[in-house]
Amino acid sequence: MLLDFHRLGWWRWVLLAIVIAVSAFLLLPIIFIATLSFGSSQWLIFPPPSWTTRWYGELFADPRWLAAAFNSLKIGLIVTVLSVLIGLAASFSLVRGKFRGRETLKALFLTPMILPVVVLAVALYAFFLRLGINGTVTGFVIAHLLVALPFSILALTNALEGFDKSVEDAAVLCGAHPLEAKLRVTLPAIAPGLFSAAIFSFLTSWDEVVLAIFMASPTLQTLPVRIWSTLRQDLTPVIASASTVLVAVTIILMLLVALVRKGMKS
Amino acid sequence: MSSHAVHSITAAKLPRRRKAGGLRGFGGAMPATFLVILFFVVPVLALLLRSVLEPAPGLQNYETLLGSTTYLKVFANTFIVSTLVTICALVIGFPVAWALVIMPSTLTRIVFAILLLSMWTNLLARTYAWMVLLQRTGIINKTLMQLGVIDQPLALVNNLTGVTIGMTYIMLPFVILPLYGVIRTIDRAVLRAAALCGATRWQALTRVLLPLAAPGMAAGGLMVFVMSLGYFVTPALLGGTSNMMLAELIAQLVQSLVDWGLGSAAAFLLLVVTLALYAVQLKIFGTRQMGGR
Numbered sequence: 001m002l003l004d005f006h007r008l009g010w011w012r013w014v015l016l017a018i019v020i021a022v023s024a025f026l027l028l029p030i031i032f033i034a035t036l037s038f039g040s041s042q043w044l045i046f047p048p049p050s051w052t053t054r055w056y057g058e059l060f061a062d063p064r065w066l067a068a069a070f071n072s073l074k075i076g077l078i079v080t081v082l083s084v085l086i087g088l089a090a091s092f093s094l095v096r097g098k099f100r101g102r103e104t105l106k107a108l109f110l111t112p113m114i115l116p117v118v119v120l121a122v123a124l125y126a127f128f129l130r131l132g133i134n135g136t137v138t139g140f141v142i143a144h145l146l147v148a149l150p151f152s153i154l155a156l157t158n159a160l161e162g163f164d165k166s167v168e169d170a171a172v173l174c175g176a177h178p179l180e181a182k183l184r185v186t187l188p189a190i191a192p193g194l195f196s197a198a199i200f201s202f203l204t205s206w207d208e209v210v211l212a213i214f215m216a217s218p219t220l221q222t223l224p225v226r227i228w229s230t231l232r233q234d235l236t237p238v239i240a241s242a243s244t245v246l247v248a249v250t251i252i253l254m255l256l257v258a259l260v261r262k263g264m265k266s
Numbered sequence: 267m268s269s270h271a272v273h274s275i276t277a278a279k280l281p282r283r284r285k286a287g288g289l290r291g292f293g294g295a296m297p298a299t300f301l302v303i304l305f306f307v308v309p310v311l312a313l314l315l316r317s318v319l320e321p322a323p324g325l326q327n328y329e330t331l332l333g334s335t336t337y338l339k340v341f342a343n344t345f346i347v348s349t350l351v352t353i354c355a356l357v358i359g360f361p362v363a364w365a366l367v368i369m370p371s372t373l374t375r376i377v378f379a380i381l382l383l384s385m386w387t388n389l390l391a392r393t394y395a396w397m398v399l400l401q402r403t404g405i406i407n408k409t410l411m412q413l414g415v416i417d418q419p420l421a422l423v424n425n426l427t428g429v430t431i432g433m434t435y436i437m438l439p440f441v442i443l444p445l446y447g448v449i450r451t452i453d454r455a456v457l458r459a460a461a462l463c464g465a466t467r468w469q470a471l472t473r474v475l476l477p478l479a480a481p482g483m484a485a486g487g488l489m490v491f492v493m494s495l496g497y498f499v500t501p502a503l504l505g506g507t508s509n510m511m512l513a514e515l516i517a518q519l520v521q522s523l524v525d526w527g528l529g530s531a532a533a534f535l536l537l538v539v540t541l542a543l544y545a546v547q548l549k550i551f552g553t554r555q556m557g558g559r
Contacts, residue, residue: 002364002457002467002470002471002474002475003367003368003449003452003454003457003475004368004454004457004458005368005369005370008368008467009467011467014361015361015364015365015368015369016365016369018358018361018362018365019361019362019365019366019369019373019377022358022362022438023376023377023380025435025438026380026381026383026384026435026438026439027380027383027384028395028399029391029392029395029396029399029435030383030384030387030391030392030395032395032398032399032405033391033394033395036398043403044398046405086297086298086301087298089294089295089296089297089298090294090295090297090298090299091294092291092294093291093292093293093294093295094295096291097290097291097292097294097295098290098291099289099290099291099292105295105299108299108302108307109298109302111302111306112302112306114544115496115537115540115541116493116495116496116497116513116536116537116540117496117498118496118498118513118516118517118533118536119310119313119496119516119533119534119536119537119540120306120309120310121517122313122516122517122520122529122530122533123306123309123310123312123313123533124305124309125520125521126309126312126313126316126520126526126530127305127308127309127312142301142305143305145301146301146302146305146306149298149301149302153298203386207386207388207389209388209389209390209499210498210499213517214517214521224388224390227390227391227394228390228499231390231394231397231503232503235394235397235398235401239394240394240398243388243390243391243394243395244391246388246390246391247387247388247391250386250387250388251383251386254382254383254386
């Protein structure tokens with residue numbers, strides 16, 4: 001009865017109302033930001049008295065915002081490549097290796113994802129100060145790689161577990177070099193997994209705030225760091241436009257993932 | 267060709283596998299292992315060492331943290347907010363997860379899309395939205411005043427109310443998704459049986475559905491509680507300076523006050539509590555419920 005929508009009676013309208021309210025609660029802030037970024041009011045009056053692209057103009061005219069966006073992109077791309085390569089090698093090993101303690105090793109790889117990121121940030125900050133790589137792209141990449149790698153490993157071990165290894169073996173039997181078989185048989189077969197690993201690695205780096213705050217220097221900031229430091233001063237609508245750009249990139253990439261998954265199914 | 271011949275070809279062509287050796291196939295995991303040990307295990311252990319070595323060897327950092335009212339207030343804030351957020355997220359999340367299981371699938375898909383969109387929208391963007399929405403001249407205060415519910419704008423931001431609202435918003439998907447997984451596996455026949463035996467809807471809810479969903483509630487709730495304990499961005503922006511939570515304290519001790527000993531000790535306390543709670547979760551629910559960002 002309670003798990004049958006049509007036999008819930010008037011309760012189902014209550015449930016439906018809650019779902020709609022919560023959906024609105026989840027969507028509202030995102031729509032709100034996008035609306036404000038096109039609103040003319042400096043004081044973020046809602047609904048906006050009139051519409052303008054002035055804040056985007058200011059955003060794209062400011063070399064500091066542009067530099068931050070460029071840094072985000074650069075760091076994100078390096079992290080993506082490394083995360084997929086290291087994650088792929090690790091996943092092959094985790095799925096096909098015969099050594100003991102594979103489960104423990106996988107848990108170790110995933111730990112940076114579940115620990116409070118502030119602890120990792122402080123630990124790395126201290127470590128990088130010693131090594132002298134604080135405030136460098138290298139520092140950023142290492143920090144983001146640690147939290148991106150779990151996503152990559154999850155996606156790729158999952159894909160590899162779903163792939164029938166005998167297909168690869170067949171290619172080897174037909175004369176392919178084992179490496180060639182991996183490259184031309186296995187990798188295309190797990191392409192959706194590779195794609196998810198890449199996108200989620202990129203997004204993890206692109207959206208990451210806490211590690212970035214600790215890794216940043218006045219001359220090297222990512223987009224979230226720039227938003228963070230601006231937010232601490234005032235709530236200018238330029239932040240709304242920067243946030244909208246940030247979110248738009250995320251949505252486009254998420255849609256791509258969804259499309260690829262759908263394409264693979266059909 | 268006899269099967270024996272096939273076998274010998276197979277054995278010759280497939281990559282040779284060594285028989286013994288405890289590390290067979292470990293090679294691929296080397297870069298990741300190296301990365302995680304050098305840049306995760308070592309720095310975290312070094313941090314732990316600093317907490318007992320700086321400024322002088324001993325446990326005085328932990329004594330300071332646990333003995334002063336300033337820091338105890340931070341712990342209290344952290345605990346209160348995390349508890350409130352967990353309760354709010356569970357109370358709001360349960361009906362949503364329940365509805366997701368039974369609603370027509372088109373609706374379910376839309377709500378799932380919204381959940382994912384919300385989860386993957388930048389944390390700062392979402393927090394910024396709440397800073398604007400909740401401020402004194404913000405739309406929520408304005409609407410309430412226009413409706414005549416209040417005369418004075420409510421202080422919704424720069425206090426723990428703001429933090430609780432913002433964090434509940436962020437944590438909701440983390441309750442809804444695991445809870446959905448658990449409710450989906452509940453056998454509908456059990457609830458039909460309850461109805462046949464004369465249970466009212468309310469009785470079926472409180473005596474059958476809720477107890478069956480309890481493992482999911484506990485798992486999701488614990489996860490949200492743990493994540494809330496270490497949250498940095500949202501409390502720092504919505505809480506204001508006088509309502510600090512633990513993560514912000516750690517950042518401030520290290521970055522502004524450069525008190526590495528005390529900062530490390532605070533970080534280590536957070537780490538221990540987090541790991542202990544995860545261990546509880548693993549012990550009770552096994553690995554299947556783990557996940558999240």
